[in-house]
Amino acid sequence: MPALRSTLRILALILIFLPGVVVQRTILMFTRGNGAFVFPGMWHRAVAAILGIKVIVEGKPVQDRQVIYIANHLSYLDITVLTTIIPSSFVARGDVSGWPIAGLLARLQQTVFISRNRHDILDAKDGIAEAIASGRRLIIFAEGTSSDGSVVLPFKSSLFSLAMDNPAGRKLMVQPVTLSLLEVDGRPATASNVRDLYAWHGDMTFPPHFLKFVRLRGAKIKVTFHPPRDAARYSDRKALCADCHDDVTRGLEPLAQAA
Numbered sequence: 001m002p003a004l005r006s007t008l009r010i011l012a013l014i015l016i017f018l019p020g021v022v023v024q025r026t027i028l029m030f031t032r033g034n035g036a037f038v039f040p041g042m043w044h045r046a047v048a049a050i051l052g053i054k055v056i057v058e059g060k061p062v063q064d065r066q067v068i069y070i071a072n073h074l075s076y077l078d079i080t081v082l083t084t085i086i087p088s089s090f091v092a093r094g095d096v097s098g099w100p101i102a103g104l105l106a107r108l109q110q111t112v113f114i115s116r117n118r119h120d121i122l123d124a125k126d127g128i129a130e131a132i133a134s135g136r137r138l139i140i141f142a143e144g145t146s147s148d149g150s151v152v153l154p155f156k157s158s159l160f161s162l163a164m165d166n167p168a169g170r171k172l173m174v175q176p177v178t179l180s181l182l183e184v185d186g187r188p189a190t191a192s193n194v195r196d197l198y199a200w201h202g203d204m205t206f207p208p209h210f211l212k213f214v215r216l217r218g219a220k221i222k223v224t225f226h227p228p229r230d231a232a233r234y235s236d237r238k239a240l241c242a243d244c245h246d247d248v249t250r251g252l253e254p255l256a257q258a259a
Contacts, residue, residue, distance in 0.1 A: 002215035002216070003215070005214070005215060005217075006211065006214040006215040009050050009051060009214045010214060012050045013047065013050060016043065016046055016047070016050075017101075020039075020043045021104065021108065023039055024036075024039055024040065024043075024108045025108065027039055028108070028110075032110060032134065033134065033135070034087065034135075036110065037087030037088065037089075037109075038087065040083055040087070040108070040109050041083055041084065041087050044079070044080045044083035044084050045084045047080050048080050048081070048084050051077075051080075051213070051214065051218060051219075052216070052217055052218020052219070053077065053080065053081060053218055053219050053220075053221065054218065054219070054220045054221070055081055055084055055085065055220075055221050055222075055223060056182070056220065056221070056222045056223070057085060057222075057223050057225070058222060058223070058224040058225065059224055059225035059226060059227075060225055061085060061086045061175065061177075061225045062173055062175050062225075062228045063086070063137075065173055066132070066135055066136075066137060066172055066173065067137050067172060067173040067174065067175050067228060068137070068138045068139075068140060068162060068163050068172055068173070068174050068175070068231075069082075069086065069088065069137065069138070069139045069140070069174075069175050069176075069177050070140055070142045070155075070174055070175065070176050070177065070244045070248070071139060071140070071141055071142070071176075071177040071178070071179055071248070072141070072142075072143060072147070072149065072152045072153075072177075072178060072179055072248050072252075073141035073143050073145065073146040073147070073179070074146055074147065074148065074149040074179055074181060074198065074199045074200070074201070075146060075198055075199050075200040075201075076102065076200055076206070077198060077200075077213075077219070078141070078146075078179055079105075081179065081221050081223065082139055082177075082179075082223070083109070085223060086137065086139070087137070088136070088137040088138060088139045089109060089110045089111055089112060089131060089136050089137070089138055089139070090106065090109065090111045090112070090138070090139045090140075090141075091111070091112045091114060091138055091139070091140045091141075091159070091162070092106060092111050092112070092113055092114075093113070093114070094113045094114060096111070096113065097111075097113045110131070110136065112128060112131050112138065114128070128162055132162075132172070138162070139177075140159055140162070142155040142156055142159050142160075142241070142244065142245075143155060143156070144156045144159070145201070146199065146200060146201040147199065147201050148192060148195045148196060148199040148201055149179065149180070149181045149189075149195060149199055149252075150192075150195065150252075151249075151252070152178075152245060152248050152249045152252060154245070155241050155244065155245045156241075157237055157238045157241040158237075159241075160174075160237040160238075160240050160241045160244075161237055163231040163237075163240070164231055164234065164237045164240065172231050173228045173229070173230060173231065174228065174229045174230075174231050174240065174244060175225060175226065175227075175228040175229070176226040176229070176244040176247035176248045176251075177223060177224065177225055177226065177248065177251075178222075178223070178224040178226070178247075178248045178249075178250075178251025178252060179221060179222075179223055180221065180222040180223075180224065180251060180252055181195055181198055181199065181219065181220075181221060182219075182220040182221065182222055183219060183220040184197045184198045184216065184218075184219045184220075185197060185216040185217050185218070185219075186217050189219075197212065197213060197216060197219075198213065198219045198221075224251040226247040226248070226250075226251065227247075229243060229244065
C-alpha cells in the first residue's frame with residue numbers, strides 16, 4: 001500500500017506541475033498584484049490534498065492591511081501549508097533561487113531572495129522595496145533555518161529590519177505565526193523519529209526525505225496566528241524580534257504539555 005500510495009502521489013504531482021507553471025507564468029504576464037496569488041493558493045491546496053497534509057488554523061491572519069508574517073520553520077512542506085491559508089510571497093535565502101523545481105516555484109510566487117547576512121539584508125533594497133511598495137504580504141522564517149519543531153530556535157533580529165526600516169519607508173504590521181506538528185502518518189508527533197518524517201533539517205537531503213514522506217498517510221499541522229504587532233510602536237528591532245519569538249514559542253506550549 002505505501003508503494004502504491006507514493007506512486008499515485010508522484011504521478012498526481014507531475015500532472016499538476018507543468019500546467020500549474022504555465023498558468024502562473026501567464027498570470028504574471030498580466031499582474032503581479034493580489035490576483036497573482038490566487039492560483040498559487042489553489043495549487044498548494046491541491047498539493048496538500050495529494051500529500052495528505054491536513055491544516056488546522058487557530059486565530060485569524062491579518063488580510064485587510066499589509067503585513068509581514070513571522071513563522072518558525074520545520075520543512076519545505078511549510079511552504080504548502082502556509083500558502084493554503086495566506087496569499088503571500090516568501091523571503092528566502094538567495095541560493096534557493098537556483099534549486100531545481102523549488103527555485104522555479106519560489107520565483108513564480110514572487111519570492112524575495114536575500115542573504116541571511118545582516119549586511120546583505122540591509123543592502124537588498126531593490127527586491128524588498130518592490131515587494132513592500134507593491135503592497136505584497138511577506139512570510140519570513142525568522143529562525144534562518146529549519147528544525148524538528150519541538151522548540152523555536154533563536155530569531156535573526158536583522159530580518160526585522162525589513163519591517164522597522166524598510167526601503168519603501170513604510171511601518172508595517174508584523175504577525176507572529178506558530179507551526180506545530182501534531183501528527184505524522186497517523187502517529188502523534190511526540191518522538192523525534194516521528195517528527196523527522198515531516199521535519200527537514202540539519203544534514204538531511206531532499207530526495208530521500210520526500211520519497212519517504214510520500215509513502216506515508218500524511219501529516220497534521222496546526223497553524224496559530226497570534227495578535228499582530230505594530231512595527232511603528234517599536235524603535236528597536238531586537239525588542240520586536242524578542243516579542244515575536246515569545247509569541248511563536250507560546251504557540252508550542254500546549255503541544256509540549258500534551259506530550
